[in-house]
Amino acid sequence: MDCQLDIFFLEAILNGVLLAGLLALLALGLNLVFGVIDVVWICYAELVMIGMYAIFYAYTGGVPFPLAALLGILAVAATGALLHWVVIRPVLDQPPINQLLVTGGVLFFLQAVATMAFGIEFRSLGIRLGSTGFADMTFAWSRILAFVVALAGMLALWIFLSRTFLGTAIRAIAQDRQIMPLMGVDASRIYLVTSAVGGGLAGLGAVLMVLQYDIYPQIGLQFGPLIFMICVLGGLGSMAGGFVAAFLISQFIAVGGSCMATEWGYAVAFLFFMVAIFIRPQGLFGVRG
Amino acid sequence: MLSVSGLTKRFGGFTAVKDVSFSVEEGEILGLIGPNGSGKSTTFNCVAGLYGPSSGSIRLEGREIGGERADRVCHRGIGRTFQIPRPFRNLTLLENVALSAYFGQGGKVDRAQCWRLAEQALDLVGLPVDPRAGTDGLGAAALKKLELARALATQPRLLLADESLNGLDQGEMEGAADMLRRIRAERGLTIVWVEHIMGVLMRVVDRVVVLDHGEVIFSGRPAEAQADRRVIEVYLGAEES
Numbered sequence: 001m002d003c004q005l006d007i008f009f010l011e012a013i014l015n016g017v018l019l020a021g022l023l024a025l026l027a028l029g030l031n032l033v034f035g036v037i038d039v040v041w042i043c044y045a046e047l048v049m050i051g052m053y054a055i056f057y058a059y060t061g062g063v064p065f066p067l068a069a070l071l072g073i074l075a076v077a078a079t080g081a082l083l084h085w086v087v088i089r090p091v092l093d094q095p096p097i098n099q100l101l102v103t104g105g106v107l108f109f110l111q112a113v114a115t116m117a118f119g120i121e122f123r124s125l126g127i128r129l130g131s132t133g134f135a136d137m138t139f140a141w142s143r144i145l146a147f148v149v150a151l152a153g154m155l156a157l158w159i160f161l162s163r164t165f166l167g168t169a170i171r172a173i174a175q176d177r178q179i180m181p182l183m184g185v186d187a188s189r190i191y192l193v194t195s196a197v198g199g200g201l202a203g204l205g206a207v208l209m210v211l212q213y214d215i216y217p218q219i220g221l222q223f224g225p226l227i228f229m230i231c232v233l234g235g236l237g238s239m240a241g242g243f244v245a246a247f248l249i250s251q252f253i254a255v256g257g258s259c260m261a262t263e264w265g266y267a268v269a270f271l272f273f274m275v276a277i278f279i280r281p282q283g284l285f286g287v288r289g
Numbered sequence: 290m291l292s293v294s295g296l297t298k299r300f301g302g303f304t305a306v307k308d309v310s311f312s313v314e315e316g317e318i319l320g321l322i323g324p325n326g327s328g329k330s331t332t333f334n335c336v337a338g339l340y341g342p343s344s345g346s347i348r349l350e351g352r353e354i355g356g357e358r359a360d361r362v363c364h365r366g367i368g369r370t371f372q373i374p375r376p377f378r379n380l381t382l383l384e385n386v387a388l389s390a391y392f393g394q395g396g397k398v399d400r401a402q403c404w405r406l407a408e409q410a411l412d413l414v415g416l417p418v419d420p421r422a423g424t425d426g427l428g429a430a431a432l433k434k435l436e437l438a439r440a441l442a443t444q445p446r447l448l449l450a451d452e453s454l455n456g457l458d459q460g461e462m463e464g465a466a467d468m469l470r471r472i473r474a475e476r477g478l479t480i481v482w483v484e485h486i487m488g489v490l491m492r493v494v495d496r497v498v499v500l501d502h503g504e505v506i507f508s509g510r511p512a513e514a515q516a517d518r519r520v521i522e523v524y525l526g527a528e529e530s
Contacts, residue, residue: 165391165403168384172377179375181359182337184393184443 008258011137016254017247018139021147022208024246026223027230028154028239029201033080035174035237036194039088039099043107045224047083047199050110051076051206052215053118059125072210073203080199081192088195089188107220114217122214129211146208153204154243157197170194174237226266229273235286245284249273290315290479291336291447296345296355298331305331307503308345313447318473318480320490320511323500324523329483330372332500333449336481337369338362349447364395368445372452374432376424382435383420386410386442393443410438413472430461434468441472448472450482454489462486466493487524491515499523 030044041047054075058068087106091099129141161167173180173190180187213219230249234241249269257265276284291313298306306328313319323329334340336347338359347355354362376385387407391398398406408418414434416422427435440448450469454462466489473480484490491497491511499507499514501523507514514520 165388165396165400168380168388169392172380172388175377175379176375178339179371182339182363182369182371183389183439184360184363184395185388186358186360 007136009255011139012255012258013251014137014139015143015258016250018143018147019254020247020250021150022205023227023230023250024243025150025153025201025208026205026227027234027242027246028157029198029205030227030231031234031237031239031242032157032170032201033194033198034231035239036170037084037088037092037191038096038174039092040096040103040228040231040236041083041198042100042103042224042228043083043110043220044198044202044227045220045222046107046110046114047076047079047202048206048209048223049114049215049217049220050079051203052210052219053114053123055206055210056123056125056215065125065127069207072206073200076203076206077196077200080202081196083199084192084195089191107224111217111220118217120217122216124214125210127211140212142208142211146212149204149208153201157201160197166190166193170197226269229270233273233276233283235283238283238285241283241285290317290350291481292346292348293332293336294346294348296332296335296347297343298328298335298340299343305503306335309500309503309505310345311498311505311508313479313481315479316473316477317496318469318482318494320494320497321481321483321500322485322487322490322497324485326502327485327500327523328503329485329500330451331503333369333451333481333483336362337367337449360392363393363443363445366444366446367449368393368440368443368447369449370433370436370440370451374429374436376427376432376435376439378424380424381420382411382416382422382424383407383418385424385435386438389439390442390444393445406444407438407442410442413441413475414438414468429456430465433457433465437468437472441476446479448478448480450480452484454484454486462489466490469493487515 026044026048030041034040051072055068055072058071059065063071083106087102088099091102129145131138131140161171169180169185169190173187177187226249230245231242233249234243234245252269252272253265256268293312294310296306296309297304309328309332321329321332331340335342335355338357338361341356345355346353349365349367354365380388387403390403390406411418414437416431416434416438424435454465457465469480469482470493472478482490482494494511496509497507497511497514498505499520506519506523507517
C-alpha cells in the first residue's frame, strides 16, 4: 500500500469526482424508472451497451459524431419505451421477484444477441480527445466532458421534473398510483414517457462512455452492478440519494484504486456498500425499509 | 344529466351492487346514502371509471360512459373526491391542484391558465393560494378542502363527493355542507354526494337515494326519507351492529 497525501492523491480524488458524474447520471436513470414504475431494470447497463453499439455503427458508417450521439440517445430511449411496453407492462401487477427476473432475462438476452450480432471483439470509435495537465496532475478530456455533460443532463432532467406538468405528474405518481386517473392522468402514458426518459439517460451515458471505453457485449457487467449498488446505497428510488452515493462510491474506486490496485478499489467499494446496508438497510436517503 | 340504469357490479361470487337505477338532474345535489357496505362506494367507483360495471348502463348527458377508463371519464367532466384525502405530499398545495387542472382537461390547457384555475379552486374552498404552502400540518378539514379543490380544478360539470364529512367535527361538517351549496351556486355544478351520516347531508341535498345491500330502497325528498320505514330500519339496524 502506497498512500500519501500528495498531488497524486488529489489527482485520484478529482478523477473520482469526474467518474461520479457519469455514475450519478446512470443511477439517476435507474432510480427514475424504479421510483415511478416500481420495477428495477436490472438490465439497465445493457441498454447503455446497445447505445454504445448504435453510436459505434452510426459513427463508423460515416455519420458525424454529434449526430451519431443523438441517434444513440434516441435509439436507447425507444428501447426503454419498448422494454416497458413489451416486457414490463405484462408483469406490472406481479410480485417484485418476477419483475426482477424478467428484466434479468432481458439482460442475458441482450448480451447474447449483442454477442451474436456484433461479435466479441473490443471496438473503439478511435476518437482521441487527449488530456490536460494542471499542477502535475493529468485529466483526460473525455472524462471532463463526461462529467460536464452528465451534470448538464441531470440538470435538464431536474428542470423537466420540476417545471413541467408532465414532470410533476412523474414525481407525483410514485406516491399514489390509484388517484392519478381520477385527476385525468393516463398512468400508462406516464409510465411510457418515464421509460423513454430512463432509456434516454442510458443513451446519454452511452455517448459519454464510448469516448472513454472500448465497446464489447459484456461491458454491462462492469457497470451494471455498480449502478445498482449506488442506487441501493442511496436508497432505491431516491434521486438525491443516488447522486450522493455515486460520489461516495467513486471515491472508493478512484482513491482505493490509486493507493492499491484498481481491483482493490472495487473490492473496498463493495465492502463499504455491504457494511452500509447492514447499518442502514433502507439506504442513505431511503424511506422504504 | 347522469343516468344510471340497471347497474350491477359483481366481484367474483359477491354482488356488491344489484340493479341500481337513479338519475341526477342538472344543477341538483343528490345524496347517495346507506350504511357501510351498502354499495355506495362501488356505485361511485363504477361512475368514476375505477370499476367496469358487470351489467347496466351509465350515461352522462345521454352518452354511455360505463366501462370507460377513469382518466377519460374525468375528461368528460366528472370530478371526484376521495373518502380518505390523498394529497401528493411531495408537491405543494398549488402544484397538487394545478396538476389536476392540467391533466383533468386532457393536457390541452396552457400552463398559465392551469395555475390560475388552481388558484381559483383553492380560493373557492378557502385554502391559501400561497405557492410555497405545502401539505404538511393540514388538518382533516383542510385536507378535505384540498381534495375538493383538486376535483374542482378539473373543471367538472358533475362532482362526485365521497364521504366528505367523515372525521370532521360538527362545526366543520356544517361548514363543508355550506361549501358544497356555495360551490354549486358559483359554478353551476351538479353534485352527487355520498355519505353514510344522514344528519347534515339532509339539510343540503335536493333528493336522496338510499342504498342497502347493493339495492336502492328509497329515492325521493330528504324529508320523506327520514319518515320512510325501511330507511329508518336500515339506519337503526346499522347503528345496532
